[in-house]
Amino acid sequence: MDKTRSLIKSDSYSRRQVLIETMNGLETEEITCANCPGHCCTFVGNSMQMTTVEALDLYFYLVDNDLWNEELEEKLKENIKEFRLDHRPSIGGGHFMRKTYTCPFFLFQSKGCPIPPQFKPYGCLGFNPSKQKELEGKSCSSSQVLLEAREEAVKDEERECKNIRESLHLAWDKETIPSALLDIRKAILALSLQQ
Ligand code: SF4
Ligand code: SF4
Numbered sequence: 001m002d003k004t005r006s007l008i009k010s011d012s013y014s015r016r017q018v019l020i021e022t023m024n025g026l027e028t029e030e031i032t033c034a035n036c037p038g039h040c041c042t043f044v045g046n047s048m049q050m051t052t053v054e055a056l057d058l059y060f061y062l063v064d065n066d067l068w069n070e071e072l073e074e075k076l077k078e079n080i081k082e083f084r085l086d087h088r089p090s091i092g093g094g095h096f097m098r099k100t101y102t103c104p105f106f107l108f109q110s111k112g113c114p115i116p117p118q119f120k121p122y123g124c125l126g127f128n129p130s131k132q133k134e135l136e137g138k139s140c141s142s143s144q145v146l147l148e149a150r151e152e153a154v155k156d157e158e159r160e161c162k163n164i165r166e167s168l169h170l171a172w173d174k175e176t177i178p179s180a181l182l183d184i185r186k187a188i189l190a191l192s193l194q195q
Contacts, residue, residue: 004188005060007164010157012057013118018150019125020117022143030132033111039137040127041106041113043083047098048177050121052164055180059188061119062181073185076178079104085176104178121177122150167191 013020026032039045050058062068080086083101091097106112117125126147131139151158165173168187175183 004056004168004191007160007167008053008056008060009160010154012061015053015057015154015157016118016120016122016125016150018153019122019146022146023117023125023128026128031129031134032132033129033134035110035133035135036129036137037110038106038108038112040140041124042102043100045100045137046103047100048103048121048123049098049174050177050180051158051161051174052168052170052172052180052184053158053161054121055175055184056164058115058119058121058177059181059184061116068185073182075104076182079178080176080182085179099176101176101178122147126150 059068062072079101083099085099085101088096088099103113105115107114113120113124115124123142127140127142129137129140134140161173164170168184168191170183170187172180172183174180
């Protein structure tokens, strides 16, 4: 397990800092998700995918807080089955169609994400409302400028993604939240058996 942790060379907050600070800035202007039931976390608007390093951040958060257990594993598997996330048609050029799904962590309430910001997928942090008292997510969007600024700020640290993928023999660069977590778990267990 420790060998796997050492694959992450940078801390999870610093790789998300620019996104978290922007979100906090919006909150001071009272542009928040407080009035919205969370459309962007359900199949209505969610097709979130994580890179290997994002998946490891979230996986270790769950393990370290005793939140990884058989019940969660079953929930992730059910989530994949319900939204057929293991069937993603190819759209050519090594890319696959993105599918929408309800996030397995969503609590079905306003501000319904139980994951602390420093462990959330980058895309979740980069998707924000642009007006006060947003109710239906109509003013919300993903800021590409912001996501690119984050990428630029941490590009050296994120070279580690390639190493993680190779070390854990993962077949993907990005995966949905439930598939990424289950694949990471499987890969870590397989690696620990070899040690
Ligand atoms: S991780 Fe949180 S913010 Fe992201 S889709 Fe899931 S519930 Fe929503
Ligand atoms: S980002 Fe938009 S759709 Fe998502 S919870 Fe906030 S207000 Fe709702």
